[in-house]
Amino acid sequence: MWRRTSRDLHARDTAPSPATGWLRAVRTSRRILLKGGVLTGAATLAPGSLTPVDLRSTAAATPFRDTPFSLGVASGDPLPDGFVIWTRLAVQPLADDGLGGVSPHSREIRWQVARDERFRYVEASGRAWTGPAEGHSVHVEVHGLRPGREYFYRFRTDREVSPVGRTRTAPDPASYPSSLAMSFASCAQLEHGWFTAYRRMAEDEPELVLHLGDYLYEYSPGTVPADSGNVRAHEGPETASLADYRRRHAQYKTDPDLQLLHATAPWVVVFDDHEVCDNWADEVPRTAASVPYFRDRRAAALRAYYENMPLRRSAIPRGLEMVAHRRLAWGRLATFHMLDTRQHRDDQSCGDGMGSCGAEQDAARSILGESQESWLAEGFAASTATWDFLGQQVPFARMDTSPTPDERLSMDSWDGYPACRDRVVRAWQDAGVRNPVVLTGDVHDHLASEVLSDWEDPSSVLAPELVCTSITSGGDGHDSDDGRYRWAEQNPHIRFWTDLRGYVRTRVTPDSVTADFRCLTGVSRPDQPAFTRASYVIADGDHALHQVSATPLSSL
Incomplete structure (x- = not known):
C-alpha cells in the first residue's frame, strides 16, 4: 500500500x-x-x-x-x-x-x-x-x-x-456504445492567453480528447503579439535544438489547466506545423534561411514531441520520420482516422501564401503522401462504424477569403492540394462510408462547414466539417451576432463562424452527432466562463449540418 x-x-x-x-x-x-x-x-x-x-x-x-x-x-x-x-x-x-x-x-x-x-x-x-x-x-x-x-x-x-x-479503455470492438463524449481542440499559444479552455473541457468530463495540432508554438518571446496583447512570455529563444524543444514543452506542461485536462481523460494527439516551425512541409521549411539546419531541427522537434506526449512506441521517431497517422475505434460506434498533413506533403505551391497560381492543380500533388492516402482508403473500405471521423489539421472544405470575385485560397490547406482532396472524397464514397465527418483545427475560428461535390452548389453536400477555434492563439477574438462568416457570399457552405477562443464538444450516438461550439468570454484574463455559442446536429445518414441553438456573446 x-x-x-x-x-x-x-x-x-x-x-x-x-x-x-x-x-x-x-x-x-x-x-x-x-x-x-x-x-x-x-x-x-x-x-x-x-x-x-x-x-x-x-x-x-x-x-x-x-x-x-x-x-x-x-x-x-x-x-x-x-x-x-x-x-x-x-x-x-x-x-x-x-x-x-x-x-x-x-x-x-x-x-x-x-x-x-x-x-x-x-x-x-x-x-x-x-x-x-x-x-x-x-x-x-x-x-x-x-x-x-x-x-x-x-x-x-x-x-x-x-x-x-x-x-x-476503449469499448469492446464488437460492442455498440450508446454514446461517446468527445471534445477536440487546437492552437494554444501560451503568450496569447490563459489556458482556461482546457479547464472548461475538463469540467465537461469528456471520455476522449482529440488535439489536432499546434499544441505549442516555437516563437521567441513576443514575436507574434495577440490582438488583445500578450499576457505571458515564452522562455528561451525560438526553438531549434532538442534542448529548446524540451524546455518549451516543459513550460507549457507546467500550466495547471493543461495538466488538469491531461489528467482527466485519454488524449489522441497529432501535430501540425508549430510543433516544429511555421508552415513546414516534409523537408522544406518556410524560409530559405532555415534550409541548412532544418533536417536537424525537424528531428529534434519530433523527438521532443514524442517524449512529451502519451504516444505508443510505434511513434518513436526514426531520424526524420515519425509515424503519426493511426486509427482508433470506439466499438462499432465510431472510428477515428488520425491524419498527418505535414511529414509527407508536397511543398506548398504558389509561394506558400494566400492565392492560387494554377500550380496547385497538379494531380500528382498530395498533402498526405501516397502511402498515407492508400492507408486511409483501406481504412474506409474496412470500416463498419456508424461514424468515421477524420482527425486532421488544416481546413478541408474550400475557403475563399477574397472580398472580390477573384479567389483567394490558402496554399497551406487542402485548397493547395485539390486533387488529393478529391481522391480522399472518392475513397469514402467508393467504400460506402456511412457518415464521414471531418474534424479540423489550425485557423483560430469556429466554423460549421460542409464539403461539397460542387463548390458553386450549396446543396451538393458530401460531409460536414467541424472546425475548432484556438485555445488562445490570436488573443480574445471577437464575435458577430448573426454568426455569419465574413466572406459568406463566396462560401455559402460555411454555415457558422466566430472568432472567439474555445473548443468543440461533441456527443456521438448511433443516431446523431451533436457539436457544441464552446467559447470563452476572453483569454487575456484567467478563469473566464465558457458558453455554447452555437450547437449543430448531424443526423445518421444526413451529411448536412442543422443548427439547433445560437447564443451570441452580446446576449450574455
Whole structure:
C-alpha cells in the first residue's frame, strides 16, 4: 500500500462542482511511500525503458528535494485492453539543457493502474526506467484491462508520487456504445492567453480528447503579439535544438489547466506545423534561411514531441520520420482516422501564401503522401462504424477569403492540394462510408462547414466539417451576432463562424452527432466562463449540418 500526503500543484484551482468531486484527486499531488513488495503487471515499455540499466548509476542518483512530477501525468491512445500512461521528471522545468534539473542518471519509476482513485483495487502495476536519453520521460503501454472501463493511474520514484490521472479503455470492438463524449481542440499559444479552455473541457468530463495540432508554438518571446496583447512570455529563444524543444514543452506542461485536462481523460494527439516551425512541409521549411539546419531541427522537434506526449512506441521517431497517422475505434460506434498533413506533403505551391497560381492543380500533388492516402482508403473500405471521423489539421472544405470575385485560397490547406482532396472524397464514397465527418483545427475560428461535390452548389453536400477555434492563439477574438462568416457570399457552405477562443464538444450516438461550439468570454484574463455559442446536429445518414441553438456573446 502506498501512504499518501498532499502537495497542491495548482495555485489557480477553483473549487470543483459537486458533480465533479473526483477532480479533487487530480488537482492534488500525492507523495507516497512503497511499504514493500515487488510491483507486477502487464505492460509494454518504450525502448530505452527496456535497456539494461547500470544499477551503480541508479544508486548514484540523489533523492529529490522537490516534486519531480511538476509536469503532471497524461494518458492516451486507448485500446479495448489498455492505454498509454505518461509522465516526465522535472524539478526545474526551464533548465537550459532541457533536462528539467534532474541528475544525469537512470531512475526507476514505479506505476500503478487501479479501478478506484484510492488505489484499493490495483489492476496492473510495474516498473520502468528512464534517463537523459529519453528526456526523463516515461511511456508505459498498459495491457490486460477490461474494455469500456474507467481507471486511475499514478507513478512513484524515490519517495515522490505523482498526481493521479483518470483514463479509460476503449469499448469492446464488437460492442455498440450508446454514446461517446468527445471534445477536440487546437492552437494554444501560451503568450496569447490563459489556458482556461482546457479547464472548461475538463469540467465537461469528456471520455476522449482529440488535439489536432499546434499544441505549442516555437516563437521567441513576443514575436507574434495577440490582438488583445500578450499576457505571458515564452522562455528561451525560438526553438531549434532538442534542448529548446524540451524546455518549451516543459513550460507549457507546467500550466495547471493543461495538466488538469491531461489528467482527466485519454488524449489522441497529432501535430501540425508549430510543433516544429511555421508552415513546414516534409523537408522544406518556410524560409530559405532555415534550409541548412532544418533536417536537424525537424528531428529534434519530433523527438521532443514524442517524449512529451502519451504516444505508443510505434511513434518513436526514426531520424526524420515519425509515424503519426493511426486509427482508433470506439466499438462499432465510431472510428477515428488520425491524419498527418505535414511529414509527407508536397511543398506548398504558389509561394506558400494566400492565392492560387494554377500550380496547385497538379494531380500528382498530395498533402498526405501516397502511402498515407492508400492507408486511409483501406481504412474506409474496412470500416463498419456508424461514424468515421477524420482527425486532421488544416481546413478541408474550400475557403475563399477574397472580398472580390477573384479567389483567394490558402496554399497551406487542402485548397493547395485539390486533387488529393478529391481522391480522399472518392475513397469514402467508393467504400460506402456511412457518415464521414471531418474534424479540423489550425485557423483560430469556429466554423460549421460542409464539403461539397460542387463548390458553386450549396446543396451538393458530401460531409460536414467541424472546425475548432484556438485555445488562445490570436488573443480574445471577437464575435458577430448573426454568426455569419465574413466572406459568406463566396462560401455559402460555411454555415457558422466566430472568432472567439474555445473548443468543440461533441456527443456521438448511433443516431446523431451533436457539436457544441464552446467559447470563452476572453483569454487575456484567467478563469473566464465558457458558453455554447452555437450547437449543430448531424443526423445518421444526413451529411448536412442543422443548427439547433445560437447564443451570441452580446446576449450574455
